[in-house]
Amino acid sequence: MKKLLTGLMVSLLLSGTAFAAGEARTNTGCGLGTVLWENKADDNVFFQALQATTNGSSGNQTFGISSGTSECKPPAKSAQNERLNQFVRANMDNLAKEIAMGKGETLDTFVEMLGVDPSQSDAFKAKLQANFTNIFTSDKVVMAEVIDNVVTVDKN
Template sequence: MKRIFSAVLIGLFVAAPAFAVNRDNVGCGLGSMMMQEKGGVVWEVMAATTNGTSGNQTFGISSGTLGCEKPANLAKREQLDRFVADNMDALAVDIAMGEGETLGALAELAEIDENLRGDFYAALQMNFDQIYPDGSVAGTQVVDQITGFLAQI
């Protein structure tokens, strides 16, 4: 029984390079970078296992490192979160008025088409109480509400 197992294992290592598969199979991450010069199923399994078990793939995707690309929506959400957190009071005033420089900058960051900005401003103004329910609302909650209205426009 040990001989059969040993023969199968040796066969996998010897035959692995013959089964070189597209590197896209394993995704990005530290494992992919460490095994990038290796070919074959065994190396791809090792790369995928390293990527998945060490948590580095998640870090790579969210940071845009380790051979991963940062998703555009995530990057946009981070920009919106940062902008709203830095401009909470001015944005509240502009949303209440339905116009203003801070609201225009928000629309620019959110990539609202010029032709739809009036509708966007009006929707936010009409729903001010949902966006800013009280003085202790967090910036991320404001962004959550605003992105909900973006989907309706």
């Protein structure tokens, strides 16, 4: 077993010179391993293996992706969702009134932020209006529930 591991490590070290600079991030992604072995792994398969193993086994890569830390960038959809959350939080009262009416600027913006195709916008607003009580289930409903309820209504 030792001989196999030693042979593998030597093979990895020798073949590491074939990689061009900057490929470590492409090969291993982001996370703690990428931060720890940042400038050592570009030309070295062994350090890229360490990066990937550390990224994958320490559970930090997922956190890095969602938080934008450890050399990770959060997905564009994540930032878009945060803007939607902030918008709904700041406009809950207006959104409730306009969904009940089926029209309004706040509702137009909300529908646009959800990514509804403009040709389907009116039908979507009508669907929200028809399902108002399923979206705003109580006077204590919170932003996350409203968004989840809208998604549920849209799927039905």
